[in-house]
Amino acid sequence: MSDIVTLREAIAHLVRDGDCVAMEGFTHLIPSAAGHEVIRQGKKDLYLVRMTPDLIYDQLIGMGCASRLRFSWGGNPGVGSLHRLRDAVERGWPQPLALEEHGHADMANAYVAGAANLPFSVLRGYQGSDLPRYNRNIRFLRCPFTDEELAVSPAIRPDVTVIHAQKADRRGNVLLWGILGVQKEAAMAAKRVIVTVEQIVERLDAPPNACILPRAVVSAVCLQPGGAFPSYAHGYYTRDNPFYIAWDDIARERETFLAWMRRHVLETQDFDEFRRVLGETQRKAP
Amino acid sequence: MNYTTNEIMTVAAARRLPDGAVCFVGIGLPSTAANLARLTHAPDALLIYESGPVGAKPDVLPLSIGDGELADTADMVIPTPEIFRYWLQGGRVDVGFLGTAQIDRFANLNTTVIGPYDHPKVRLPGAGGAPEIASNAKEVLIIVKQSARTFVKTLDFVTSAGHLDGGDARERLKIPGKGPVAVITDLCILEPDPVSKELTVVSLHAGVSPEQVRAATGWPVQFAANLVETAAPTERELSTLRALQQRTALAHGTATASE
Structure with a gap:
């Protein structure tokens, strides 16, 4: 709730x-x-x-x-x-x-599988792509009904x-x-x-x-x-x-990033203050 | 009428999209070309963006793949899983329109890394929707600027399958779609040879020499026996493209976007 x-x-x-x-x-x-x-x-x-x-x-x-x-x-x-x-x-x-x-189709599928409380998602994809060679969480499974090879990856939970x-x-x-x-x-x-x-x-x-x-x-x-x-x-x-x-x-x-994050995020209380401070620094900028 | 190499590239790519086609559109150059097609010869093309809009008719080009303009002008907006599951994997997409960072002689695409995967020289954004667009769309159009850095002999990484190692490689892997049917660049148009599937220059844009194309290609590129010159943009194509880009520049300070 x-x-x-x-x-x-x-x-x-x-x-x-x-x-x-x-x-x-x-x-x-x-x-x-x-x-x-x-x-x-x-x-x-x-x-x-x-x-x-x-x-x-x-x-x-x-x-x-x-x-x-x-x-x-x-x-x-x-x-x-x-x-x-x-x-x-x-x-x-x-x-x-x-x-x-992963690819987008796979990620979207893996969320659907997670929402459905399944352990993995099934996809017709990745044929010929190098992604499965570098990501051990993309594997292939044979369909028990049609014998088609399909890609699977762990559900996102x-x-x-x-x-x-x-x-x-x-x-x-x-x-x-x-x-x-x-x-x-x-x-x-x-x-x-x-x-x-x-x-x-x-x-x-x-x-x-x-x-x-x-x-x-x-x-x-x-x-x-x-x-x-x-x-x-x-x-x-x-x-x-x-x-x-x-x-x-x-x-x-790195330096400009860290300085910006310090000034705008770490040193502000919340997002409202972030927006105020950002407005000020943007007005000062040329 | 004068036009730039970028303009002829976009116009030549737009012409390849048939009216009435269901087109899965990548952001950047593909989105520009697909919308130019919609605004000229293909008013009934159904443009799908992976963020969820189906039948988008943007008045200005989106800067991102999920701009509000796409949702506001779409026939419907559906969740992303439905886009990939029901439309793309469901076999309802006629044309996939893609860009790329690197391409090889069989129109395989790399948008993942330059250099070794584990220690990349350049980490590119990655696959996005491209691998499944490349495999599931009935056919694929690729639009990309041509240079020896982009048109390479060997890809560092195959993100999305073109014709793999050529011939009937796609059929052997039972990939549903036909794969790339044309690559449109700022210099020329290439199509896969009907048998070997190796990209072959079939049309040179006006003023471009074969030497220029050779210099901008990382392999000894083949030319078709009946090589032609790309038809120059018509007045209507050019004025429509320029007006679209002008509206876009006014809306968000940039004429085109790139994924």
């Missing part, structure tokens, strides 16, 4: 060192505020899972929170590389990062899934819309679920078939308006494309 708590409390109580953590959101509704709070609280040795690691995972990896990453596309969408992810993989800084690399959504009601039911990615599946696959929301309302007033995560599957709901920035929340605010472009320069060198 979901409690409505502060993000600080939710991360403190529900995310533990060494956990398998999935923060999902396919370009849309990325839980940036929650990512910052994990960094502020200095969580360690996380096994991060995400189809498209982007800025929040670049930050978590660069700040030494993660030792392992299961993913399928790691880049700054529309801009280029994730420099902190690359530094960890290419030079082991600030610590080595074990990669477990996160200890904690973290997502951002548009609305929750006061009882902790969550409503999201727009590009949904794998958020519902990632939530249903997890032992614990944290959702940050733009708004808490009396009634969701959602039409039938809307994407709702009922309070029975949500552990904590945290009110965090703007919590997906620089990603977007459909119906609330648009993607901050200039920030994605600016991140390329911030994250390129």
Whole structure:
């Protein structure tokens, strides 16, 4: 049953060192505020899972929170590389990062399998690809009915899934819309679920078939308006494309990255203060 | 009418998308070409993006694969697992439109690493949806700028299967789709030889010499006996492309995006 708590409390109580953590959101509704709070609280040795690691995972990896990453596309969408992810993989800084690399179709399937409480997912894929040679968690199985060879990989069962959504009601039911990615599946696959929301309302007033995560599957709901920035929340605010472009320069060198993280994340109390400080530093910048 | 090498590449790629086709679109150059096709000869092409939009009709090009513009203009938005399971693996995608970091003579694609996997010289973003688009789409179009760094003799990593080691390699592995049917670059158009499946230059863009193509290819590239010149962009193709890119630049300060 979901409690409505502060993000600080939710991360403190529900995310533990060494956990398998999935923060999902396919370009849309990325839980940036929650990512910052994990960094502020200095969580360690996380096994991060995400189809498209982007800025929040670049930050978590660069700040030494993660030792392992299961993913399928790691880049700054529309801009280029994730420099902190690359530094960890290419030079082991600030610590080595074990990669477990799949394709999108496989990752999406593995969340579905996790949500369905199955041990693995089945896929017609990877034929001719080198990925199975480097990832022992991609294997092949013969269909007992047709003899077709199919790819399998372990279901994703996160200890904690973290997502951002548009609305929750006061009882902790969550409503999201727009590009949904794998958020519902990632939530249903997890032992614990944290959702940050733009708004808490009396009634969701959602039409039938809307994407709702009922309070029975949500552990904590945290009110965090703007919590997906620089990603977007459909119906609330648009993607901050200039920030994605600016991140390329911030994250390129270790020193500029660390200075930025100190000033904007470690030395701020919460995401609201982060946004205020960011506004100030952006105004000062030429 | 004057045009750039990038413009002829995009226009030539767009022409290969048939009207009415269900097209799985990668971000960047493929998205530009697919939308140009939709805005010119292929108004009924159904564009699918892996984040969930089906039938997207963006007025400005998306910077990311999940821009709100795609959801706002789509016929429907479905969860990502449905995109891959019901549409792509379900065999409903006619054309997969892909870009790449490296390509070899059989149109195999590398978007994973340059150098050894465990100690890469350059860590690229990775597979995304490409391996299963390359295998499950009925056919695949590849759009990529041509240079000796991109068109390499041997890939450091095969992320997505083209024609593997050539011939009937795909059939032997029982890969459902036909694989790459054309590679469109800023210099020329290449198609796999019907038998060997080796990429062969079938059309040179105006003003491009065979020597230029050879210099930009990391293997001794073959030319078709009946080599032709790519038809120049029409007034309509060019003005539509330029207007699309202008709207895009106004919307988010960049004319194109790259995955």
